Each structure stands twice: as C-alpha cells, then as structure tokens.
Amino acid sequence: MEQDQRIIVGVYHLSKTFGRHFSLHDINLQVANGEFVFLVGPSGAGKSTLLRMVYMDDFPSSGQVVVGPYVSTRMKRSTIPELRRKVGIVFQDFRLLDDQTVFENVALALKVAGVGLGDIKHQVTDILMRVGLYHKRYDFPHELSGGEQQRVAIARAVANRPSVLLADEPTGNLDPVVTKSILELLFKINAGGTAVLMATHDLDLVKSFGQRIIYLEGGRVVKDKDMIFVGDLREKLADSRVSEKADRLEDHDITGEGGRRR
Amino acid sequence: MNLNAFRYVIDESMTMISRRKAGNAISIVIMGLSLLILGVFLLVTINVQAVIDRASEEMRVYVYLKDGTPAAASRDIQMKLLALKGVEEVVFVSRDEALSTFRQTLGDNKDMLGALESNPLPDAYRLKIKTEYIRSEYMEKLAGDVGKWPGIEEVRYGEQWLARGERLVKGFYVTDLAIGLIIFFSVIFVIANTVRLTVLSRQKTIEVAKLVGATNAYIRIPFLVEGALQGAVAALLAVGLLAVIHLFAKRYLPGVLFMRGEAVSGFVLFCALLGALGSYGAMRRFLKV
Numbered sequence: 001m002e003q004d005q006r007i008i009v010g011v012y013h014l015s016k017t018f019g020r021h022f023s024l025h026d027i028n029l030q031v032a033n034g035e036f037v038f039l040v041g042p043s044g045a046g047k048s049t050l051l052r053m054v055y056m057d058d059f060p061s062s063g064q065v066v067v068g069p070y071v072s073t074r075m076k077r078s079t080i081p082e083l084r085r086k087v088g089i090v091f092q093d094f095r096l097l098d099d100q101t102v103f104e105n106v107a108l109a110l111k112v113a114g115v116g117l118g119d120i121k122h123q124v125t126d127i128l129m130r131v132g133l134y135h136k137r138y139d140f141p142h143e144l145s146g147g148e149q150q151r152v153a154i155a156r157a158v159a160n161r162p163s164v165l166l167a168d169e170p171t172g173n174l175d176p177v178v179t180k181s182i183l184e185l186l187f188k189i190n191a192g193g194t195a196v197l198m199a200t201h202d203l204d205l206v207k208s209f210g211q212r213i214i215y216l217e218g219g220r221v222v223k224d225k226d227m228i229f230v231g232d233l234r235e236k237l238a239d240s241r242v243s244e245k246a247d248r249l250e251d252h253d254i255t256g257e258g259g260r261r262r
Numbered sequence: 263m264n265l266n267a268f269r270y271v272i273d274e275s276m277t278m279i280s281r282r283k284a285g286n287a288i289s290i291v292i293m294g295l296s297l298l299i300l301g302v303f304l305l306v307t308i309n310v311q312a313v314i315d316r317a318s319e320e321m322r323v324y325v326y327l328k329d330g331t332p333a334a335a336s337r338d339i340q341m342k343l344l345a346l347k348g349v350e351e352v353v354f355v356s357r358d359e360a361l362s363t364f365r366q367t368l369g370d371n372k373d374m375l376g377a378l379e380s381n382p383l384p385d386a387y388r389l390k391i392k393t394e395y396i397r398s399e400y401m402e403k404l405a406g407d408v409g410k411w412p413g414i415e416e417v418r419y420g421e422q423w424l425a426r427g428e429r430l431v432k433g434f435y436v437t438d439l440a441i442g443l444i445i446f447f448s449v450i451f452v453i454a455n456t457v458r459l460t461v462l463s464r465q466k467t468i469e470v471a472k473l474v475g476a477t478n479a480y481i482r483i484p485f486l487v488e489g490a491l492q493g494a495v496a497a498l499l500a501v502g503l504l505a506v507i508h509l510f511a512k513r514y515l516p517g518v519l520f521m522r523g524e525a526v527s528g529f530v531l532f533c534a535l536l537g538a539l540g541s542y543g544a545m546r547r548f549l550k551v
Binding site: 055077078081082083084085089095096097108109111112113114115116117156157159160 | 264265266267270466467469470471472473474475476477478480
C-alpha cells in the first residue's frame with residue numbers, strides 16, 4: 001500500500017488474534033513524520049502487541065502495517081534488520097547488555113549497521129553527550145540508576161538516527177522526577193525531527209502535554225485525535241509548556257538535524 | 263555485510279569463545295578423543311594398505327609352457343601376452359635359468375638337486391601386471407583365459423594371498439567407514455550441544471542485537487566460527503595424540519607410516535566443516551532468527 005509521504009507509521013485494519021482470542025481488533029491509526037503521539041490504555045489493552053507489529057517482531061492476522069517504505073504484508077525476513085535500523089525501540093526494562101559498558105551498549109546499534117570504528121567512537125561520544133551520560137561511558141548498567149539506564153537505552157535507540165522512536169512504557173519503572181526527565185529527553189529527540197510513539201498506561205502523566213493521544217482499550221482504538229503534521233505542531237502547541245521546552249532544547253538538538261525543522 | 267561488520271562479527275566470536283572457555287575445552291577434549299579413535303584406525307589402514315601395495319608391486323604371474331613347445335609358438339604366446347591389457351612386462355624365463363635360480367634359492371641344500379637326471383622345470387613367461395590391475399577378479403580371469411591357450415601348461419600367481427589381502431583391506435575400510443560415521447555424528451552432537459549452551463547463555467545479547475537491526479548473518483557467524491574452531495582444534499588435538507602414538511609404535515615397527523601432510527590438513531579442515539555443520543544444525547533448532 002502506498003501511503004502519504006508525510007506518514008511514517010500507518011496501521012490499516014489491523015487485527016491480531018492469538019488462538020480464538022482477539023488481541024487487537026481493526027486498528028487504524030497513522031503517525032506523521034516528526035509527530036509525537038501517546039498511545040494510552042490500561043494493561044492488556046494491546047499497546048505492546050501493537051508496537052511489536054510496528055517493529056515487525058510479530059505480524060498482523062489481518063490488515064497491515066506500513067513503516068516508511070516497509071509494508072508488513074510484503075516484508076521479507078531478511079529486510080527486517082533494515083527496518084529495525086530506522087525504528088528505534090525503548091522498553092520499560094531497558095534491555096541493556098549487563099556485561100558491556102554504556103559506550104559498548106550504544107555502539108552495538110552502530111556496529112550491527114557496519115559503521116566504521118572511528119565513526120562509532122565519534123557518534124557514540126556525541127549521543128552520550130546529548131543524553132548527559134558521557135562521563136559514565138565506562139560504567140556498566142548495574143552501576144547506573146534506572147533513569148540513567150533508560151537514557152542509555154534511548155541513546156542506543158536513536159544511534160542510527162531512526163525516523164521513528166517507539167517507546168513501550170519507558171517510564172514504567174521510574175519515579176515521577178526521573179519520569180519527567182525521560183519525557184523531556186523524548187521531547188528533545190522529537191524536536192530533532194524524529195517521530196515518537198510512546199505507549200503508557202498513565203493517562204494523568206501525559207494528558208497535560210497537549211500532544212495527540214490515542215486511546216486503546218480491549219484491543220480497539222476508542223478515541224483518537226487528528227494527526228499533527230510537523231508544520232502544524234508549532235501553532236497547536238504555541239502556548240504550551242512543551243514547546244517552550246522544545247525551544248529551549250533546540251540548541252542541544254539530539255539528532256543534529258534541527259535545521260530541518262520549520 | 264560490509265567489512266566493518268565482518269570485523270565486529272569476528273571480534274564478537276572471539277569474545278564469545280573466550281567467555282565459555284571451560285565448556286569449550288570439555289567439548290574439544292571429548293571430540294579430540296573420539297577423533298583419535300578414528301585416527302588410530304585410519305593409521306592402521308594406511309599401513310596395511312602400504313604393506314599390501316608393496317607386496318603387490320612385487321607380485322608376478324608365471325605362465326608355464328608345455329614341454330616341447332616350438333620356439334615360434336613360444337614367441338607367438340609372448341606376443342599375445344604382451345597384447346593383453348594390464349600386462350606391463352613379459353620376460354622369458356628358460357628352464358635352465360629357472361633351475362639355476364632354484365639352485366641359488368636352495369643354497370646349502372642344493373645337493374638335493376643332484377638326484378635329478380634332467381631338468382624338471384618348464385620354460386615360462388614371467389608377467390609383471392600394472393598396479394591398477396592387481397585385483398582378484400582380473401587376475402582370475404587372466405589366469406583362466408591364458409590357461410586355455412594351446413601350449414600353456416599352467417598359470418600361477420599368489421591367488422590365495424591376493425584374495426586374503428584384498429579381504430583384509432576391505433575389512434579395514436568398512437571398519438573405518440563405520441567408525442567414521444559414528445564419530446561423525448558424535449562430533450556433530452557434541453558441537454550442537456555446546457552451541458546450544460552458548461545460545462542459551464547469549465539469549466539476551468541475541469535479542470538485543472536483533473532489536474537494533476543485526477542481520478541473521480551477524481548473529482549466526484560467531485556461532486559458526488565457534489563450531490568450526492572447536493572442530494579444528496579437536497582435530498589438531500587428535501592428530502597430536504596420534505603423532506605420539508605413532509612415535510611409540512615406530513620403536514617396535516620401524517617404517518610405520520604416518521598420515522601425509524595433505525591428509526592432516528584435510529582432516530583438520532574436514533573437522534572444522536563438521537563443527538560448522540553441527541553449529542548450524544543447533545542454530546536452526548535453538549536460535550529463532
């Protein structure tokens with residue numbers, strides 16, 4: 001299926017069944033390039049399952065998922081690694097490698113893409129500076145706080161400059177203060193032009209930001225707002241606290257692609 | 263996969279192998295000893311084959327002529343013998359020559375021949391057979407055919423000896439093959455098992471690598487390298503032990519042969535391939551990529 005160039009993630013009539021049980025039912029949603037979307041719903045609503053379909057760890061029973069040029073129904077297994085380099089993924093449990101340093105954890109994403117050693121050193125240094133963990137580059141994950149570990153995971157997820165970042169309850173294990181700082185980091189990344197799709201069960205946490213929220217319940221989309229194209233984002237958020245934050249953070253633009261924004 | 267990724271994969275393989283030293287060492291010793299058994303049998307086979315080859319090399323077929331065969335008929339027979347395929351050389355042995363050879367062979371007992379009034383030995387042709395034709399079936403057929411020619415008294419060669427030698431070598435080859443097969447499977451099994459343990463111990467690393475976009479090759483190659491290296495090291499261990507055994511055997515049996523250089527490298531290479539194969543099999547079962 002061809003889709004609007006401005007849409008980075010498109011989900012069309014997606015259903016997923018496990019056995020006879022419906023997990024997701026006729027899901028339709030699109031995320032625009034550079035958009036920040038919260039996917040909110042109680043545990044078991046199907047948020048994680050939906051995200052797994054987007055990074056194609058699993059495939060729909062019917063319907064399809066389109067991520068940039070990748071279409072789930074036409075996907076070859078050998079193309080999945082290519083997709084994964086254009087989709088950053090962050091989880092509640094961080095999924096860092098315990099026997100590798102912060103630097104090595106982030107470098108892994110670049111290594112699997114075949115980036116040269118010199119470039120890896122350069123880029124990882126750059127990313128770690130931006131997430132504020134350069135001074136801990138030789139630490140192992142168990143020496144870091146939960147918030148720091150999640151920052152490493154985020155650094156790894158954006159190392160290949162993905163066009164969309166998927167975050168599955170990224171703040172689920174963190175206290176409110178750290179949660180806020182992680183959200184700020186995600187906004188900062190978004191301000192650099194990367195679309196973010198963040199799943200969370202915590203509506204109270206996210207409703208104050210004025211971002212688009214998609215509500216998922218019992219495997220169905222129960223409420224959604226219109227897509228926000230990047231150009232509209234400024235106007236819509238002109239007076240919200242978030243945009244101030246985004247402006248403030250623009251100087252430290254995470255992906256170095258800030259100039260692309262309007 | 264580009265050159266950079268390839269280098270990371272090799273680094274990764276080395277890290278992986280060095281992290282599981284104990285497990286790898288145990289499998290290598292088990293495989294090395296299994297391969298040693300095969301090696302011992304191969305070595306025995308090589309040596310038996312060499313002895314038999316050397317004996318065959320010296321084997322001659324004697325075609326005895328009937329008494330009083332005229333010279334022209336004898337020359338005819340010689341020409342016909344030479345025309346047979348598989349015959350390399352035809353030498354005429356006159357009865358007088360045969361007698362004097364016989365006398366020399368008898369040495370101190372040559373007086374026994376004094377009792378003879380005349381030479382009882384017939385004229386004969388001694389045939390040298392091309393090595394590749396020294397086989398029971400061929401020799402039997404040759405002896406049978408030539409024996410029916412007019413003017414031929416008898417055809418003799420070491421028929422029983424040849425058949426027995428052939429059976430012996432055949433027996434060794436069958437044994438080698440059987441043991442080889444058993445060891446083939448045991449090596450694959452041992453490698454598959456080590457690789458399975460490595461896969462289990464690296465599940466999280468594999469999962470994360472896939473998440474950030476590692477290709478199947480990137481994930482699989484370290485395991486293939488691990489298997490191949492294990493196979494090769496086990497083969498080297500077996501060859502080393504075999505060399506020690508050979509050294510001892512040489513004290514009692516000088517002239518015992520060892521595997522040739524090419525055979526050793528072939529063996530090591532084969533075991534490396536076997537290792538990679540075992541690893542591949544294990545991955546297909548245990549590594550969901």
